[in-house]
Amino acid sequence: MTELFNIAVIGAGVVGCAIARELSRYNLKTVVLEKGSDVCSGASKANSGVVHAGFNNAVGSLKAKFCVQGNEIFEHLCSELGVPYKRTGKLVIAQSEGDVKELENLFEAGLKNGVKGLSIVDRKTVKMMEPGVEGVAALYSPNSAITSPYLLTIAYAENAAMNGVKFKFNSEVTGIERKKSYFKIYHDGDYTQAELVVNAAGCYADKIASMIGYTEYKIYPCRGEYVLVDKRWSHLITRMIYHVPPKDKSVLGVHITPTVEGPILLGPTADFIEDRDDTSTTMPGINQIIEEARKILPSLPSHDSITAFSGIRAKNKSKEEGGLGDYIIENRRDSYFINLIGIESPGLTASTPLAKHVVEMISELIKLNLKEDFNPIRPAPIRLAELSHEQRAELIKKEPLYGEIVCRCEHVSKKEVLDAYNNILGVKTLSGLKYRARVMMGRCQGGFCTAKIISILQNDLKTPYNGILLKNPGSYLFTGKVREEDEKDVK
Secondary structure (H helix, E strand, O other): OOOEEEEEEEOOOHHHHHHHHHHOOEOOOEEEEOOOOOOOOOHHHOOOOEEOOOOOOOOOOHHHHHHHHHHHHHHHHHHHHOOOEEOOOEEEEEOOHHHHHHHHHHHHHHHHHOOOOOEEEEHHHHHHHOOOOOOOEEEEEOOOEEEOHHHHHHHHHHHHHHOOOEEEOOOOEEEEEEOOOOEEEEEOOEEEEEEEEEEOOHHHHHHHHHOOOOOOOOOEEEEEEEEEEOHHHHHHOOOEEEEOOOOOOOOOOOEEEEOOOOOEEEEOOOEEOOOOOOOOOOHHHHHHHHHHHHHHOOOOOOOOEEEEEEEEEEEOOOOOOOOOOOOEEEEOOOOOEEEEEOOOOOHHHHHHHHHHHHHHHHHOOOOOOEOOOOOOOOOOOOOHHHOOHHHHHHHHHHOHHHHOEEEOOOOEEHHHHHHHHOOOOOOOOHHHHHHHHOOOOOOOOOOOOHHHHHHHHHHHOOOOHHHOEOOOOOOEOOOOOOOOHHHHHHO
């Protein structure tokens, strides 16, 4: 007989995985359905990794409420989950006297939202704080911070899995049937049954909702392109540097952000598009990003980026409407189907408060009993690059595989690759290794280490050459041999 889950969460982005972790505190059978081959396969993977303070959000909105709550708990959250966190602070730069009024508006909104520590500083103070930045004044937010969006999502999911949540990848939901006391959720020739469904499908949340008749929602995908500048320029800034937001306030505009790994992140652009999966990058977009970033930070190099990428915002307001819509978190009476619509920035910051709010809604429908053995701690994996020479030497004495460097850009060892391969979620793709161990993410973008990783997969982990996947099913790295003689040559 097919297993009946108490709760099915659709979507394994940062919010879906945060909900899964919160649900794992209770004696429930919970499953997460994800169309990608790993968690964080959609919008959550490609964002700025900023822990927002909450002054950009409309006063009284759910975005403001959950953002401020999330900011206050974020450092503790990252400590529990073994995720990097740096409270860098943020400067919103006024480049003309006309911009100063907008700084005052942001300051007032921040006070009303309960944001702590805000102040407006003059040109001299801006120069003292960030010597390379040009501006006449700035709003300073000391409690803004940075983290890794994909490591946080992975950590949420791994902690949920440690506490009993099941994850089903490559499971794109194609239909939902409401039965008398449960839902039958169809995906890729199979189905899953659950008493209650949480729709956290991000850019596809409106389509999931429409499967049971809620057709009034509409997601307007908005692509944001980013450029990553080599970490040798990381000395140019110590804090996040933002322009005053554009007048329509639908996005925050291009900003300059230090990352927890070292490189500087520039972006994003904002292009409303039709295709929700169109994560292409464009030369006009890249040129726009660099041009706007250099208005604030003129010393920023224009030709030392190591990669570009893009992500899709799940907006619930169209380009014509403009502005920022608020989160829609809906549980119609006795529907046992909870929709999360329009979960865009600051969704990463707000993820745990959002998840707790959803669990409160669930508690009104299903009796929840706390699990006595819930473990909130997900140990941080060892990062060789973060250790001193003495610590590295001691570690290598105990485990020589830490002494075999696979990725020379990011100083990742063979042991770290093997640990990433043995993740609790069972993800075995090259992309899965990349986001867990940080291989293929340095200056050469895999030019040096990809061959070494393939060798580990083939020789140490006995993966056949035609079974190595980049990420999704069918994304084979090798489909055949050029010459059979090659095999003899290797032997």
